[in-house]
Amino acid sequence: MSNRKQRDENIPPGDQRESRRRFLRDGALTAIAVSALAACKRSDAAPPSTAAAGHDMKAAAAAATPSPRERADAMDRLHEAAMKAFPAKTRGKGNELLAPRVVAGVKIFDLTAREIQWEVAPGQFVAAMAYNEQVPGPQIRVREGDRVRVVLKNELSESTAIHFHGLETPNDVDGVPFITQPPVKPGETHSYEFTVPNSGSHMYHSHHNSTKQVGLGMLGAFIVEPKRPRKIEQVDRDYLFILNDGLHGYTFNGKSFPATEPLIARVGEKIRIRYMNEGMMIHPMHLHGLHMTVIDKDGWPQPSPWRCDTLNVAPGERWDVIVDCSRPGTWAFHCHILPHAESDHGMFGMVTALVVQA
Numbered sequence: 001m002s003n004r005k006q007r008d009e010n011i012p013p014g015d016q017r018e019s020r021r022r023f024l025r026d027g028a029l030t031a032i033a034v035s036a037l038a039a040c041k042r043s044d045a046a047p048p049s050t051a052a053a054g055h056d057m058k059a060a061a062a063a064a065t066p067s068p069r070e071r072a073d074a075m076d077r078l079h080e081a082a083m084k085a086f087p088a089k090t091r092g093k094g095n096e097l098l099a100p101r102v103v104a105g106v107k108i109f110d111l112t113a114r115e116i117q118w119e120v121a122p123g124q125f126v127a128a129m130a131y132n133e134q135v136p137g138p139q140i141r142v143r144e145g146d147r148v149r150v151v152l153k154n155e156l157s158e159s160t161a162i163h164f165h166g167l168e169t170p171n172d173v174d175g176v177p178f179i180t181q182p183p184v185k186p187g188e189t190h191s192y193e194f195t196v197p198n199s200g201s202h203m204y205h206s207h208h209n210s211t212k213q214v215g216l217g218m219l220g221a222f223i224v225e226p227k228r229p230r231k232i233e234q235v236d237r238d239y240l241f242i243l244n245d246g247l248h249g250y251t252f253n254g255k256s257f258p259a260t261e262p263l264i265a266r267v268g269e270k271i272r273i274r275y276m277n278e279g280m281m282i283h284p285m286h287l288h289g290l291h292m293t294v295i296d297k298d299g300w301p302q303p304s305p306w307r308c309d310t311l312n313v314a315p316g317e318r319w320d321v322i323v324d325c326s327r328p329g330t331w332a333f334h335c336h337i338l339p340h341a342e343s344d345h346g347m348f349g350m351v352t353a354l355v356v357q358a
């Protein structure tokens with residue numbers, strides 16, 4: 001996907017038409033100005049016909065060339081349109097909590113893998129591979145020590161398998177084809193059953209043809225609540241960001257700005273944010289105005305919580321942070337690799353906001 005296409009696709013359709021009109025118009029004005037200037041140069045080189053004709057052409061060129069202020073206004077209109085569209089409505093929502101069926105004390109989670117169309121940004125539909133038609137897949141949330149069974153039904157046109165990333169499961173449910181199981185062929189169903197070992201923020205994802213399958217959405221959060229939560233974990237709200245940078249572009253929870261969801265809190269509340277990187281690049285997550293206190297790495301408590309405002313999240317990593325929402329305002333919140341977040345058409349991709357209400 002070209003940057004230009006990415007930028008265009010991240011502008012709402014109505015605004016895209018308007019922005020294209022403006023860019024075409026600005027481009028046309030520039031072309032008119034350039035050809036007029038070229039004609040002037042040619043006429044300067046040739047014997048002058050009349051002084052008045054040369055003067056008229058220069059005046060026309062000056063009138064047709066957008067001024068720096070006009071060009072700035074044209075660019076700023078695009079930035080404003082992207083910002084004002086946030087949070088934009090799109091079809092489909094990922095990371096919805098999946099309620100298990102409970103049979104004989106076992107929590108059973110049914111996941112069906114299927115190829116779908118996913119609206120990653122307003123009007124931008126992309127081919128996706130999804131669990132239960134969600135990108136990210138539905139959130140699995142259990143307690144340390146629970147007995148779980150994940151039943152995978154493969155309705156894709158290729159084989160697949162699920163790996164439970166970060167969970168110290170028995171080897172036979174590790175989900176790696178040709179190491180611990182045969183691939184799950186199209187039309188087949190495969191069950192993974194285990195007692196949930198370590199607590200923390202973990203993930204599940206395809207471990208077969210994974211550059212494509214994970215890049216297209218076959219991933220989800222697997223949260224394990226601890227038997228004995230720490231005092232620092234007692235929060236008012238629990239948010240989760242799954243970062244991805246594959247075939248759908250730069251996304252938070254399967255959506256690109258302005259279709260990303262804002263995080264909402266009230267002044268004085270404590271929120272937890274769980275970052276999970278399912279992509280192929282590092283994403284330094286930067287929160288404006290408020291610091292983050294890092295409590296867990298890959299589900300493991302840090303020896304001593306530490307503070308930062310920019311946290312590097314590498315592929316496969318999970319980081320859990322607490323934010324004390326002490327200051328009201330709409331705080332920008334984005335990946336600080338700037339080409340993942342902003343172009344000359346405005347913000348796109350890995351951008352959202354933490355809204356702290358007074």
Ligand SMILES: [Cu+2]
Nearest residue numbers: 283335337340
């Ligand atoms: Cu990034």
